[in-house]
Amino acid sequence: MKHHDGILKFFSLSIIWLWLVIFALLPFCLVTLASFASHDDIHLLSFPVTFANFQELNNSIYVKIFKQSFYIAGICTLICLLLGYPFAYIIARMQSRYKSLFTLLIVIPFWTSSLIRTYSMITMLKPKGVISSILMALGIIDKPLSLLFTDTAVMIGLVYNLLPFMILPLLTNIERLDNRLVDAARDLGANRFTTFRKIILPLTMPGILSGCILVFLPAMTIFYIPDLLGGSKSILLGNLIQNQFLIAQNWPLGSAISVVFTLMLAILLFIYWRSTGKKEHREFL
Amino acid sequence: MTNNIIELRDVSKSINDHSILSDLNLEVRNGEFLTLLGPSGCGKTTLLRLISGFEDPTTGTIFINGKDVNGLPPHLRHVHTVFQSYALFPHMTVFENVAFGLRCQKLPKDEINQRVAEVLKTVKLEKYAKRKPDQLSGGQQQRVAIARAVVNRPLVLLLDEPLSSLDYRLRKTMQIELKQLQRKLGITFIFVTHDQEEALSMSDRVVVMHEGCIEQIGTPRQVYEAPQNLTVAQFIGEANIFDSEIVAVDGNQLTVNIQGKHRTIKSPRSFAVNQKVHILVRPEDLRVWDHAEVENSNNMYPGVVEEVIYKGTTVDLMVRLANGQLVAATEFFDEDDDRLEYAIGEPVFATWLSGWEVVLPHETP
Numbered sequence: 001m002k003h004h005d006g007i008l009k010f011f012s013l014s015i016i017w018l019w020l021v022i023f024a025l026l027p028f029c030l031v032t033l034a035s036f037a038s039h040d041d042i043h044l045l046s047f048p049v050t051f052a053n054f055q056e057l058n059n060s061i062y063v064k065i066f067k068q069s070f071y072i073a074g075i076c077t078l079i080c081l082l083l084g085y086p087f088a089y090i091i092a093r094m095q096s097r098y099k100s101l102f103t104l105l106i107v108i109p110f111w112t113s114s115l116i117r118t119y120s121m122i123t124m125l126k127p128k129g130v131i132s133s134i135l136m137a138l139g140i141i142d143k144p145l146s147l148l149f150t151d152t153a154v155m156i157g158l159v160y161n162l163l164p165f166m167i168l169p170l171l172t173n174i175e176r177l178d179n180r181l182v183d184a185a186r187d188l189g190a191n192r193f194t195t196f197r198k199i200i201l202p203l204t205m206p207g208i209l210s211g212c213i214l215v216f217l218p219a220m221t222i223f224y225i226p227d228l229l230g231g232s233k234s235i236l237l238g239n240l241i242q243n244q245f246l247i248a249q250n251w252p253l254g255s256a257i258s259v260v261f262t263l264m265l266a267i268l269l270f271i272y273w274r275s276t277g278k279k280e281h282r283e284f285l
Numbered sequence: 286m287t288n289n290i291i292e293l294r295d296v297s298k299s300i301n302d303h304s305i306l307s308d309l310n311l312e313v314r315n316g317e318f319l320t321l322l323g324p325s326g327c328g329k330t331t332l333l334r335l336i337s338g339f340e341d342p343t344t345g346t347i348f349i350n351g352k353d354v355n356g357l358p359p360h361l362r363h364v365h366t367v368f369q370s371y372a373l374f375p376h377m378t379v380f381e382n383v384a385f386g387l388r389c390q391k392l393p394k395d396e397i398n399q400r401v402a403e404v405l406k407t408v409k410l411e412k413y414a415k416r417k418p419d420q421l422s423g424g425q426q427q428r429v430a431i432a433r434a435v436v437n438r439p440l441v442l443l444l445d446e447p448l449s450s451l452d453y454r455l456r457k458t459m460q461i462e463l464k465q466l467q468r469k470l471g472i473t474f475i476f477v478t479h480d481q482e483e484a485l486s487m488s489d490r491v492v493v494m495h496e497g498c499i500e501q502i503g504t505p506r507q508v509y510e511a512p513q514n515l516t517v518a519q520f521i522g523e524a525n526i527f528d529s530e531i532v533a534v535d536g537n538q539l540t541v542n543i544q545g546k547h548r549t550i551k552s553p554r555s556f557a558v559n560q561k562v563h564i565l566v567r568p569e570d571l572r573v574w575d576h577a578e579v580e581n582s583n584n585m586y587p588g589v590v591e592e593v594i595y596k597g598t599t600v601d602l603m604v605r606l607a608n609g610q611l612v613a614a615t616e617f618f619d620e621d622d623d624r625l626e627y628a629i630g631e632p633v634f635a636t637w638l639s640g641w642e643v644v645l646p647h648e649t650p
Contacts, residue, residue, distance in 0.1 A: 184372035186359045187337055188386035188437065198385070202376045 028262070035255035045251055053256035062240070062257070069237040072151070073219035076158040080166040080215045081208065083159070088170035088207075092177075103171065106164050114161055118228050121160070125153050125229065149231030157225040162218060166211040173207025209272065217265065237261055289348075290315040290440055290473050291336060296345035298331055305331045306497045309345070313441070313475060314490075318467050320476045322484040323494035324520065329477045332494075333443050336475070338362045350440055360389070365434035366443040370450065371426050373418040379405070379429050380414040386437040404436040407466070424455045431466070441473045448483065460487055481521045485509060493517050511553075515648050518565050525571060525612040527564040528647070531556050539644065544586060544608050552644040561647035570641040571614040573602055573627070574634045585634035588612070593627050602627060604635050 035053055037045040056062070091102045109117060124130045127144040135141045147153045177200065185195040223238030235243075237257070244254030291313035298306040306328045313319050321329040334340040335347060338359035347354050354362060365386070374382050380401055387397045405411045408428040418426055427447060434442055444463075448456045464487050467474045478484050484491050485505040493500045493508055493516075501513045512518035515526070532547060533540040539556060540549050543564060556562060579585065591611065592603035602614045612635060627633070 178370075178372065180368050180370060180372040181374060183339060183359075184366070184368055184374070185385070186339075187366045188433065189360045189389040190385070191360055191389075194389060199374060 031255045031258050034251055035259045037252045037255075039250050039252045053252045054260070056253060057256060057260060065235055065237060065240050066261075068235075069220050072154065072158070072236060073216050076155060076162065076219045077166075077212050077216045079155070079159050080163050081212060084163055084166035084170055084211065085208070088167050089174055092171050092174035093179075106167055109164070115224055118157055118161065118225055121153075121157055121229060122148060125156070148229065151230065154226050154230040154236075157229040158219050158222070161222065161225065162215045165214040165218070169210040169214060170204065170207040173204050173210075177203055213269075220261070288315050289313060290350060291475075292348040293335075294346045294348075296335065296342045296347060298328075298335060298340065299343045304497060306335075306342075309499055311492065311499065311502070313473060316471055316473055317489040318464065318474045318476065318487060320478060320484040320488035320491045321494055322478060322481060322491050322521075325479055327494045328497040329494050330445055333366065333445055333475065333477055336441070337364055337366050337443055363439050364441040364443055365437055365439040366445060367430045367434050367447045369446045371418075371430040371447075373426055373429055373433070375418055378415050378417055379410060379421070382418065382429055383433045383436050385433065390437075400436055404432045407435075407469070408432045423451055424459060427451065427459060428462075431463075435466075435470060435472065439472060441475060442467075444474060444476045446477055446479070448478070449480075456483075463487065485521070493520065495520065510643075512565070512643060512645070515563060515565075515645055518643065518645065523568050523613055525566045525568065525614075527566070527610075529562050529564050531558050531560045531562060534558055541644075544606070544610075546584070546586070548584060548639065550639055550642055550644065554644065554646075556644065556646070563645045563647060565643040565645060566612075566637050566641065568601070568613040568615040569599075569617070570637045571612060572636055572638075573604060573614045573616060574636070575627070576632060576634070579634050582634050585636040588633055588635055590627050590629055590631045590633055593629060600627065604633060606635065 034045055036049045036051070037047060038050050038052065040046060091099055094102065122129075125147040126132070127146040127148070129148070131147065132141075132145040135145060136143075147156070181199055181203070182195055185199045186192075190198065220236065221238040221241075223236070223242045226236045226239055241254050241257050241261075244250045244257065248254075289312045291311075293309050293311040296306060296309045296311075297304070309332065321332060323329050331340065335342055336349075338354065338357055338361075341355065349362060349364065374385065377385070383401045383404060384397050387400060392400075401414075402411065405414055408431060410425060410428055410432065413421060413425060418429065421429065430447070431442075447463075448459050451459060460483060463474075463476075476484075476487065485508075488505055490502060491505055491508050492502050495516045501508055501517045503511075508517060509521055512521065518524045518526075527543050529541045529543045531539055532542050534556060537551055537553060537555075538549060539552055540547055541562065541564060542548075550564070573590075574585070586606050588604040588606040590602055591605050592601075594601040598618065600616045600618075602616065604612050604614060606612060614635060
């Protein structure tokens with residue numbers, strides 16, 4: 001019996017590790033290698049090794065795109081947090097039958113591809129689309145409202161697509177929060193605000209951080225949402241990388257952007273890692 | 286000016302039309318150790334939550350220190366609770382946990398430091414101030430929970446089964462510590478438990494609750510020796526109950542018929558002839574004699590020993606009486622009878638000293 005458990009453990013762990021090595025670590029190494037290669041019209045990648053790609057990134061247009069991407073992803077994360085936290089809190093505190101219903105409702109959109117849902121948003125947001133028509137019919141606006149191909153449209157699309165990734169970790173975390181701790185704080189003389197700030201917020205911080213990371217990372221790199229909803233005006237990191245690989249055919253530059261981006265995120269995670277104690281690591285992971 | 290720190294007048298509580306507590310009247314005296322005793326689900330925790338302000342009564346009024354507190358939220362009431370599972374804040378150190386209430390009052394830092402240090406010393410935890418709750422043992426966590434509540438100098442401390450998750454030995458120690466702490470602090474304690482032994486050994490007064498009603502309020506001695514009804518009698522301690530009826534009444538002297546034998550007993554209550562009653566005899570009052578020891582079996586009930594349990598200081602017997610009723614008897618080793626050897630199947634006589642029984646009016650179960 002014991003022996004079988006050992007074999008099972010060995011296989012399930014090694015399959016995952018093998019998978020990650022082949023499909024995550026190896027490609028990342030290749031991308032890193034490519035980022036040091038040079039580029040000409042005949043070869044996708046060629047030698048000698050060069051730092052030119054990284055130097056090119058210092059160009060103000062790329063710096064601007066980096067800044068813009070961090071800004072948009074940051075705002076998107078903030079909106080998701082502000083919308084998602086109260087929502088998750090209320091659901092987590094519901095009676096169990098309503099709770100499972102509402103949790104199901106959050107998950108249902110995943111049954112359709114995110115790409116298809118984003119296409120359908122075009123119909124909602126275009127000048128003669130659903131939202132514009134309703135607002136006109138209600139007399140709130142008097143000429144068609146064009147949301148499509150604006151930063152607002154990109155933001156709506158990002159928040160819509162990524163909100164569940166904020167809500168689900170928060171939900172799990174808040175559900176685990178012992179209600180008696182809230183009672184105890186109130187009993188000891190804390191008003192609702194103090195109870196939230198001193199007890200609920202610190203204890204749900206792991207959920208907040210996992211939610212933020214799960215929203216922030218894709219918000220930077222989901223390229224089809226700015227593509228479809230933002231039109232040509234809106235270029236974020238994801239689009240930039242995609243363009244370099246597929247349109248400009250400049251693989252080394254695309255790789256260099258990916259590597260810099262990955263390093264930045266790694267540094268952010270490392271700062272977070274250092275700023276929290278050992279216990280929080282465990283909870284977060 | 287009354288001496289009551291808490292008063293409940295006609296307090297009822299229903300949740301979703303389901304009655305949890307009905308028409309409770311209770312006066313808690315300043316400085317006493319009061320225990321709410323009852324089986325789980327009898328509403329004692331709900332009663333505690335009404336006092337602490339987490340629930341509002343459906344009808345009736347609660348006074349704390351003479352003031353009607355209906356609608357007053359928990360953080361504005363000068364009562365604090367020690368929760369069943371302690372509910373210590375896991376992200377704070379022992380010091381921060383204890384200081385929490387004082388910080389909510391926005392007291393100056395020096396005063397907070399001094400008061401926390403003082404109370405940690407009282408509960409012998411001064412060395413553990415920097416630890417987190419999960420680095421403490423169950424008994425230590427228990428003390429932090431108590432310190433966290435008493436540091437605020439509440440008018441009343443509510444304790445919701447605080448000892449139930451400790452092991453037997455630690456529970457005994459904590460019972461004594463709690464009692465000493467209560468004497469030292471002079472704070473009124475309202476202690477909730479379902480353990481009747483705990484209730485009897487710790488309290489000044491015991492409130493026996495059953496299905497949302499108060500069955501009896503009295504000193505431990507009163508509720509044990511003079512239970513007001515069958516519910517109290519059966520919940521507190523063990524009891525042998527003989528169904529009987531009154532044959533004759535002469536003042537407070539009653540003659541009753543128990544299993545065909547007449548017996549004269551005394552009762553402070555008045556009963557009528559032919560009234561059906563229960564005669565209650567505690568196992569430790571029941572005497573079991575073997576045939577050789579008995580000369581006159583007039584006042585005795587024959588039976589057969591079914592079970593013998595040796596417990597060190599006592600021997601517990603289960604005796605099947607001639608009419609089929611099974612009774613429990615606890616025999617002590619003493620000079621009169623240091624042998625106490627009973628065999629299963631041995632025919633014996635059971636009896637008790639008149640005056641040690643309790644007579645209760647008949648209740649249909």
